[in-house]
Each structure stands twice: as C-alpha cells, then as structure tokens.
Amino acid sequence: MGQKKKKLAKGRLDKFYYLAKEQGYRSRAAFKLIQLNKKYNFLGNAKACLDLCAAPGGWMQVASKYMPVQSLIVGVDLDPIRQVRNCISIADDITTQHCRAEIRKALKTWKVDVCLHDGAPNMGTSWVQDAYQQAELTLHALKLATEFLTTGGWFVTKVFRGPDYNSLIYIFNKLFKKVESTKPQASRNVSAEIFVVCQGFINPKKIDPKLLDPKYVFKEIQEGPKKVDILSDKKAKRNRQGYEDGVNVLFKKAFVSDFINSTEHLRVLSANNQLEWDEQSKIYLEHPETTTEIKECFKDLKVLGKFDFSKIIKWRKEMIQYKEKLENPNAGDELKPEVEDDTPKTLEEMDRELDEQIKQLMENVEKKKRKEKKKANEKKRDLQKRIELQMHIPGDSIQESADVDLFTVRGKNQILNLDAEATILTDSEDDENYEEYSDDEEANFDKDEFMEQQIDKQYNDYLVRIKNRRAKEVEKVSKNKVANDEDMEDDNQDDQQMEDDDDEGDNEIYKSGKRKAASIEATTNLWFDQDLFGSVQNDEENDDDEDNQEDQKVIQPKKKLKLQNQSTTTTTTTTTSSKKNNKKEKSNGKYQTPPTSMDLDNEEDEKDENNYDNILNGNNFEEVPLEKDIEMESDDSEDEDDKIKTLALGQFLLRKKTREEMYDNTFNRYSFADQELPLWFTDDENRHNKPQTPLTKEMVNEIRQRIKEIDSRPIKKIAEAKARKKYRATKKMEKIRDKANSVVDNPEMSNREKARAIEKMYKGQDKTKTKNKKIVVIAKKSKTAGGGSGKYKMVDKRQKKELRSQKAKDKRAGIKTPKPKPRK
Numbered sequence: 170m171g172q173k174k175k176k177l178a179k180g181r182l183d184k185f186y187y188l189a190k191e192q193g194y195r196s197r198a199a200f201k202l203i204q205l206n207k208k209y210n211f212l213g214n215a216k217a218c219l220d221l222c223a224a225p226g227g228w229m230q231v232a233s234k235y236m237p238v239q240s241l242i243v244g245v246d247l248d249p250i251r252q253v254r255n256c257i258s259i260a261d262d263i264t265t266q267h268c269r270a271e272i273r274k275a276l277k278t279w280k281v282d283v284c285l286h287d288g289a290p291n292m293g294t295s296w297v298q299d300a301y302q303q304a305e306l307t308l309h310a311l312k313l314a315t316e317f318l319t320t321g322g323w324f325v326t327k328v329f330r331g332p333d334y335n336s337l338i339y340i341f342n343k344l345f346k347k348v349e350s351t352k353p354q355a356s357r358n359v360s361a362e363i364f365v366v367c368q369g370f371i372n373p374k375k376i377d378p379k380l381l382d383p384k385y386v387f388k389e390i391q392e393g394p395k396k397v398d399i400l401s402d403k404k405a406k407r408n409r410q411g412y413e414d415g416v417n418v419l420f421k422k423a424f425v426s427d428f429i430n431s432t433e434h435l436r437v438l439s440a441n442n443q444l445e446w447d448e449q450s451k452i453y454l455e456h457p458e459t460t461t462e463i464k465e466c467f468k469d470l471k472v473l474g475k476f477d478f479s480k481i482i483k484w485r486k487e488m489i490q491y492k493e494k495l496e497n498p499n500a501g502d503e504l505k506p507e508v509e510d511d512t513p514k515t516l517e518e519m520d521r522e523l524d525e526q527i528k529q530l531m532e533n534v535e536k537k538k539r540k541e542k543k544k545a546n547e548k549k550r551d552l553q554k555r556i557e558l559q560m561h562i563p564g565d566s567i568q569e570s571a572d573v574d575l576f577t578v579r580g581k582n583q584i585l586n587l588d589a590e591a592t593i594l595t596d597s598e599d600d601e602n603y604e605e606y607s608d609d610e611e612a613n614f615d616k617d618e619f620m621e622q623q624i625d626k627q628y629n630d631y632l633v634r635i636k637n638r639r640a641k642e643v644e645k646v647s648k649n650k651v652a653n654d655e656d657m658e659d660d661n662q663d664d665q666q667m668e669d670d671d672d673e674g675d676n677e678i679y680k681s682g683k684r685k686a687a688s689i690e691a692t693t694n695l696w697f698d699q700d701l702f703g704s705v706q707n708d709e710e711n712d713d714d715e716d717n718q719e720d721q722k723v724i725q726p727k728k729k730l731k732l733q734n735q736s737t738t739t740t741t742t743t744t745t746s747s748k749k750n751n752k753k754e755k756s757n758g759k760y761q762t763p764p765t766s767m768d769l770d771n772e773e774d775e776k777d778e779n780n781y782d783n784i785l786n787g788n789n790f791e792e793v794p795l796e797k798d799i800e801m802e803s804d805d806s807e808d809e810d811d812k813i814k815t816l817a818l819g820q821f822l823l824r825k826k827t828r829e830e831m832y833d834n835t836f837n838r839y840s841f842a843d844q845e846l847p848l849w850f851t852d853d854e855n856r857h858n859k860p861q862t863p864l865t866k867e868m869v870n871e872i873r874q875r876i877k878e879i880d881s882r883p884i885k886k887i888a889e890a891k892a893r894k895k896y897r898a899t900k901k902m903e904k905i906r907d908k909a910n911s912v913v914d915n916p917e918m919s920n921r922e923k924a925r926a927i928e929k930m931y932k933g934q935d936k937t938k939t940k941n942k943k944i945v946v947i948a949k950k951s952k953t954a955g956g957g958s959g960k961y962k963m964v965d966k967r968q969k970k971e972l973r974s975q976k977a978k979d980k981r982a983g984i985k986t987p988k989p990k991p992r993k
C-alpha cells in the first residue's frame with residue numbers, strides 16, 4: 170500500500186504509462202527506446218540484438234517490432250521474462266560468467282548489431298551507493314557488449330548522472346567511434362538517468378581487463394584519467410556533453426530552519442532534495458499550520474508541483490510571523506497606540522474636515538435633487554405614455570395637473586402675481602413648488618419674465634402695425650368700390666374687434682385667462698381628435714351637421730382647428746387619411762387637411778395671412794368644411810395609396826428602435842399645448858408644427874411593388890394543382906430514366922434497338938409538342954369529300970370492315986396483305 174502511494178506521489182502514472190497500457194507494451198520504458206531509435210535508428214537494420222536487464226520485456230517488444238523480421242533478439246534479466254514473440258529470454262545475473270555462457274548459447278556463433286542495457290540495480294541504500302552500483306552494472310553490460318557486439322555495432326545504455334558518469338563516458342569513447350548522451354522525452358526530468366548512445370564499435374583486438382574493471386576504472390578515473398592509458402590514445406577528448414555536475418546530480422538536504430531564516434528561501438527549495446527538521450525548527454512542528462502534508466512535501470522536494478511550492482512558501486510566511494510573536498509577545502499591543510492617534514488636531518485640519526463634510530453633504534443634496542427631478546421626469550413620461558395608450562384622460566387626475574404644473578413654462582403672471590391665478594399662488598400648492606427654487610433660480614425667473622414682457626410687447630406692436638396696414642388697404646379698396654351695407658357692418662365689427670383686441674392687449678389678466686381657456690379646450694380637442702374617438706366625434710358632428718344643414722357651413726373656434734392640425738403630429742394614423750379626402754377638401758376650398766405634405770408649404774403663407782386677418786378682426790374663428798363632408802369622407806374605404814403608406818409606416822413599428830424613434834418624434838414639449846405660452850410662440854408653432862413621418866418615396870414604392878407581386882401570384886389552389894402536376898411529371902421522368910438506364914446496360918440489345926427502345930419510352934413525354942390530329946374524311950356513299958383536287962383518303966365503312974376481315978384471314982394464313990391503293 171505504501172509503495173503504491175509513493176508511486177502516485179511521484180506522478181508515475183503519466184501519459185507514457187497510459188500509452189504503454191494502451192499499446193500493449195509491458196513497461197513505459199518501451200517509449201524511451203522508441204524515442205532513442207527514432208533519433209538514431211539503430212534497430213532498423215539490426216539482425217541481432219542483445220537486451221541486458223530486459224524484464225519485463227518492454228524493450229524486447231520494441232526491438233521485435235522495429236527490427237527486421239526473423240532477426241534474433243535475446244533478453245537477459247535477473248527476473249524471468251514472459252515470452253515475447255520471436256525473442257529468446259534468459260533469466261540470469263549479467264555480472265556472472267554463467268550468464269555469459271547462456272548468452273553465448275543463445276547467440277551461437279552470431280554477433281549482435283545492437284546491445285541494449287536498461288539495468289537498474291536495487292536502490293534504496295544511499296544515493297552515492299546506488300549511483301555507484303548503477304555505474305558498475307553499466308560497466309558489466311559494456312563488458313558483455315564488447316564480447317558480443319559486431320564491429321560497428323551499437324551500444325545503448327542507461328547511465329546515472331553521478332560521480333562516475335564521466336569515467337563511463339571516457340571508457341565508451343575508448344571503445345566506440347561516436348558517443349552521445351541524450352535524455353528521451355519518456356524519461357522523467359526528475360530522474361537522474363540519462364541514455365548514452367555509443368555507435369561504431371571499434372572492436373579492438375585486445376582490451377585491457379582493467380578498462381572494464383569497475384573498481385579499477387572508477388578509482389583510476391577519480392585519481393586522474395591520464396593514468397589510464399590502456400589503448401595508448403594520448404589525445405583524450407574532454408566530454409562536454411551531458412548535464413552539469415552538481416545539478417540534480419547529488420542528493421542534497423537542508424534544514425527547515427535554513428529555509429525559514431534564509432533570505433534566499435527559494436534557492437534553498439530548488440537546490441535541495443529534502444528539508445530536515447533540526448532542533449531550531451522543531452518549534453514550528455507545534456503550529457497548527459504545520460500539517461502532515463507540509464511535512465511530506467519536505468521529504469522529497471523534487472517531486473513537488475507549483476501548488477505544493479506555493480503552499481510551502483505560504484507556510485514559511487506564517488512561521489516567520491509566528492516566530493516574531495514568540496520572540497516578542499507584546500509587539501501587537503505596542504502597535505495599537507500608533508493606530509489610534511489621539512494627538513489634538515489643528516484648527517486648519519478641523520476646518521478642512523468640516524469643509525469636506527459640507528462638500529459631502531452638498532453633494533448628497535444635489536444627488537437627491539437630481540434624483541427627484543429624474544423621478545418627476547419619469548412620472549411625466551409615464552403619464553404621456555398612459556395618455557398615448559388611452560389609459561388616462563388629461564384633466565381627470567389631480568396628481569397629473571400638479572405634475573404638469575411642475576414642468577410647464579412658468580408664465581409671467583404666475584410670478585408677478587399680476588393675475589388672479591398668481592394671487593392664488595401664495596396659498597396654493599404652487600406656492601410650495603415655488604419655494605423649492607433657490608434665490609438664483611428666482612433671479613433667473615425675473616429675467617425671463619422681463620424678457621417675455623418685452624417680447625410680448627413687441628409682438629403686440631407688430632400686430633398693431635399689421636392691423637393698421639390692413640385697415641389702410643381696406644380703406645383704399647373701399648374708396649374704389651361702392652361700399653355696401655354689409656361691408657360697412659364688417660368694418661364696424663372689425664373696428665370693434667380691434668378696439669377689443671387693444672383692450673385685451675392691455676389687460677393681461679383677461680388675455681391670459683382667455684388663452685388658458687383656449688388651451689384647455691385645445692388639449693381636450695387634441696385628445697378627442699384621436700382616431701379612437703373618430704366615430705364618436707363624427708356622430709356628434711353629424712348631429713350638429715343636421716342642425717346646420719341649411720347653412721352649409723359650420724363655424725368652429727380657430728384654435729380647435731389648429732390643434733386638430735397639431736394632433737396629426739401626435740398620431741401616426743392620421744397620415745393615412747384618404748388622398749381622396751384631401752382632394753375633396755382642396756376642391757372644397759374651405760378646409761385644408763393638416764399639413765401632411767410639403768406641397769402645402771406654398772399655401773401656408775396665404776393661410777397664415779388669413780389667420781392673421783382673423784386675429785386682427787378679433788374673430789378667432791375660421792371657416793371649416795361641412796361636418797357632413799367630413800363624415801362622408803371618413804366613411805370611405807382607404808384607397809390603395811393609403812394602404813401602402815400604412816404598411817410602410819407599419820414597418821417602423823416592427824423594430825423596437827424605429828418604433829420608439831417614431832413614437833418620440835410625435836412628441837414635443839408643446840404637444841399638449843402648454844399653458845401660458847406667448848402668443849407669438851403659439852402662432853409660430855402652429856405655422857411650422859407639421860407631422861414628420863419617416864416615410865420615404867423609396868419605401869412606398871417598395872411596398873407598392875411588393876403588393877403588386879402578391880396580387881400577381883396565382884391563388885393557392887391553382888398553385889397547388891400546378892405543383893402536383895409538376896411533381897407527377899418529374900416522377901414519371903425519373904421512372905423513364907431508370908428504365909432507359911437499364912436498357913442501355915442491357916448487353917443483349919444492339920445499339921439501334923436500344924435507341925429505338927429509349928425513343929419509344931420518351932415518346933409522348935414532350936408535352937410542348939401539339940398533337941397532329943389525323944384528319945379523316947368520311948365520304949358518304951359515292952360523294953367525294955370537299956371536292957378538292959389533291960390526294961385524299963377515302964374511308965368507306967364497308968370497305969374498312971372488309972379490309973379488316975381480309976387482314977385477319979391473311980394473318981391466320983400467313984400471307985402479308987398488300988396495302989390498298991387509294992382511290993382517286
């Protein structure tokens with residue numbers, strides 16, 4: 170059990186272990202030989218191979234696989250080797266003479282091209298002892314190799330990097346032309362093993378036995394290789410290959426206290442194989458962090474991974490703190506006063522602190538304000554949406570009016586307390602709202618109010634100027650024309666209205682009240698102008714219409730009409746209003762549809778002038794078309810163009826982004842006719858506020874084209890029938906093709922017969938050809954048909970019958986009937 174654990178700890182079950190299992194190799198060592206052979210290819214041409222220390226036979230399996238068939242492979246090991254295909258195995262100690270004789274027996278007169286050695290003596294005594302035993306075993310293997318290797322043969326051996334490594338390399342170089350040390354991938358990095366590939370066995374006639382005597386060679390080498398001059402090779406090359414001495418060569422250990430106290434603790438970890446618990450470090454053993462895992466890790470540092478090292482390093486940190494605590498138990502308490510600094514603060518510092526606190530508070534207040542503002546905005550947006558979704562009727566809720574107030578432009582009346590409403594401000598909820606504003610904001614309102622006053626004054630002046638000009642023109646006309654009573658009356662009314670206007674201009678309270686009333690009405694109208702209320706409105710209007718049928722004209726407040734125009738901006742559906750209707754309205758000349766197209770631009774000025782006239786005349790009324798007309802028009806079904814426009818607009822509703830864009834575009838801050846707007850602004854707004862539909866000519870054309878395509882499609886049943894017909898035809902053709910193929914493949918038929926048969930099959934399939942109907946002329950009795958002069962076939966019922974019976978008779982008798990000649 171313990172051994173198994175050790176194996177797992179060293180991570181022995183690596184990829185080569187699994188690969189060996191998968192590929193049926195008896196040991197993972199097989200891959201070492203595979204890799205060595207891949208590099209040097211010593212097995213490819215070898216006819217005989219001697220594998221020393223071969224159990225359990227992994228290398229033998231590889232040799233058998235890579236060497237040519239029927240080559241000789243002999244494996245020797247202390248342990249018996251299970252039979253490997255085409256291999257001879259010997260169980261013996263390679264250091265003995267008996268083994269030598271056994272090998273000789275197995276090889277007979279043969280010499281081997283390759284001698285392999287992967288021997289590992291029983292380890293576990295001490296590192297130095299193990300290394301020596303390994304070197305000794307290698308030398309024994311070399312001895313056998315020199316005996317059984319053919320000239321130019323290969324000797325591949327495992328060597329442990331240790332003090333005797335260089336001695337071995339020295340000997341190899343004496344006996345082989347080329348010696349190379351290599352470490353195949355399959356050999357673990359943590360292992361001190363290395364493979365030496367010696368190629369080109371020199372096969373000297375006489376080899377000094379001392380060269381292969383371990384005790385002598387290793388001793389002599391340590392004392393100085395120059396003394397060993399067995400082969401009188403004076404130029405002994407110094408081998409620079411292999412691993413440096415000192416690195417992974419010797420088993421090194423250090424004390425745990427060294428690791429903890431050293432400033433180069435990482436170097437201590439990397440340079441040693443083990444950390445030992447000395448007297449000094451025993452204090453750490455009591456610490457709860459010194460787990461058995463940590464202790465195990467210290468036993469073999471070379472097998473540790475990154476995670477283990479990080480654990481050890483963490484442990485070291487804790488131990489240092491622990492040590493400091495042990496050495497100076499009051500260290501923690503001494504630190505406390507430094508943390509809680511009770512030194513009195515200077516005035517400056519206190520000031521700074523206060524400033525910071527104030528700043529923080531201010532920021533919080535600002536944040537709160539912003540949040541409230543945002544909330545109110547959201548509320549308003551929500552309300553607008555609710556109105557849009559017809560979930561809410563403006564003016565119904567008290568809450569809503571408060572919100573609207575908060576976001577409407579504050580008229581001067583509210584601020585200056587000039588009108589009745591303004592006086593109420595002092596005790597109303599508006600007052601509370603007003604108090605929310607800071608001094609700066611109040612100053613801003615004062616400025617705004619002043620500016621508004623100025624603008625209103627200028628605008629009134631402008632109106633007076635226009636009024637005067639108009640009056641002069643009227644005067645001129647009246648001089649040239651014969652003034653009738655009606656005109657006179659109108660003028661008088663105009664004058665009266667002008668006077669009234671003037672009065673109103675002076676009386677802001679009156680004006681504002683009137684405007685407000687108009688605005689409320691406008692808002693109501695705007696709401697009920699939506700399509701949803703169309704029928705209701707029409708019904709009502711219808712009723713009115715009945716009352717006013719005789720007059721043929723109805724008079725509506727001017728603002729209502731204007732806001733009806735505005736309402737087109739808030740509802741997209743109004744854009745689909747009938748083109749026909751527009752035409753009718755235009756022809757009517759009394760009412761114009763809301764400015765839905767650019768064509769109306771030219772007419773706008775004229776219209777505006779009329780509006781101004783109305784304002785000047787104090788009418789505030791405008792002629793509108795008959796309600797009857799509107800009703801009739803609205804009853805008409807939508808024509809093609811409107812359908813197309815609706816469809817095109819509908820496309821914008823499909824995507825969230827375009828839908829919301831369109832939705833947003835229909836709103837502006839004046840959509841609901843904010844109260845207390847300056848007159849000049851509302852006038853201007855009415856003139857320019859036009860619905861902006863995102864439709865383009867291309868889009869409309871595209872939809873039109875699409876509808877055309879849909880219209881041109883056949884009805885479903887016909888299309889299905891056609892498809893069925895086509896399907897049947899294709900099936901039939903497929904069948905014929907199969908038959909034709911079988912005909913083509915038929916070896917018993919001649920080409921001509923094949924062609925004829927295929928032609929017959931395809932005959933009648935071409936539906937494009939019209940059938941030539943045979944014209945049969947049946948002459949009645951002796952009469953000739955048609956009386957034509959050309960050849961024709963006479964068909965006589967009796968003759969036909971006779972001919973048929975004659976044919977049958979002839980057939981039975983085996984006579985070929987001649988064709989009857991046509992009668993002329």
Ligand SMILES: C[S@@+](CC[C@H](N)C(=O)[O-])C[C@H]1O[C@@H](n2cnc3c(N)ncnc32)[C@H](O)[C@@H]1O
Pocket residue numbers: 195196198199221222223224225226227228229245246247248261262263264287288289290291306
């Ligand atoms: C690492 S194993 C060899 C694995 C082998 N190359 C393979 O691929 O299966 C080392 C072998 O050397 C053998 N060995 C050690 N000392 C030996 C000796 N003096 N004579 C023969 N075999 C020996 C051990 O019995 C062991 O089976």
